[in-house]
Amino acid sequence: xxxxxxxxxxxxxxxxxxxxxxxxxxxxxxxxxxxxxxxxxxxxxxxxxxxxxxxxxxxxxxxxxxxxxxxxxxxxxxxxxxxxxxxxxxxxxxxxxxxxxxxxxxxxxxxxxxxxxxxxxxxxxxxx
Numbered sequence: 001x002x003x004x005x006x007x008x009x010x011x012x013x014x015x016x017x018x019x020x021x022x023x024x025x026x027x028x029x030x031x032x033x034x035x036x037x038x039x040x041x042x043x044x045x046x047x048x049x050x051x052x053x054x055x056x057x058x059x060x061x062x063x064x065x066x067x068x069x070x071x072x073x074x075x076x077x078x079x080x081x082x083x084x085x086x087x088x089x090x091x092x093x094x095x096x097x098x099x100x101x102x103x104x105x106x107x108x109x110x111x112x113x114x115x116x117x118x119x120x121x122x123x124x125x126x127x128x
Contacts, residue, residue: 042117045109049086049119053107056088057121060103067092067101067127074107085110101125 010018052074059065071089091104107119 049107053121
């Protein structure tokens with residue numbers, strides 16, 4: 001006589017182990033995807049903050065804004081790339097030479113992904 005025929009297929013333990021390994025792989029992939037989304041959002045917010053600070057500095061250089069310390073909301077201006085939650089502050093100090101000023105522009109976002117972000121631009125501006 002021949003040996004009894006074995007049933008073909010997976011046992012319950014093998015199926016559960018495969019399911020557990022698949023679940024772990026999905027969890028790891030989800031964590032990497034979420035980290036990528038957060039990093040992309042931080043880069044987007046930082047780029048917008050730099051653009052707002054540069055715009056404010058260029059307005060000061062062009063004479064569109066007065067050379068006085070001020071805090072303003074860039075969302076009130078036309079063409080702002082970010083919605084609310086952004087604040088731009090300008091500080092003006094004498095630059096050491098006549099008609100030369102040290103201008104510091106700080107762009108802050110409190111509506112950020114995980115933590116508040118801040119961008120600081122420092123420049124010398126000559127205003128006769």
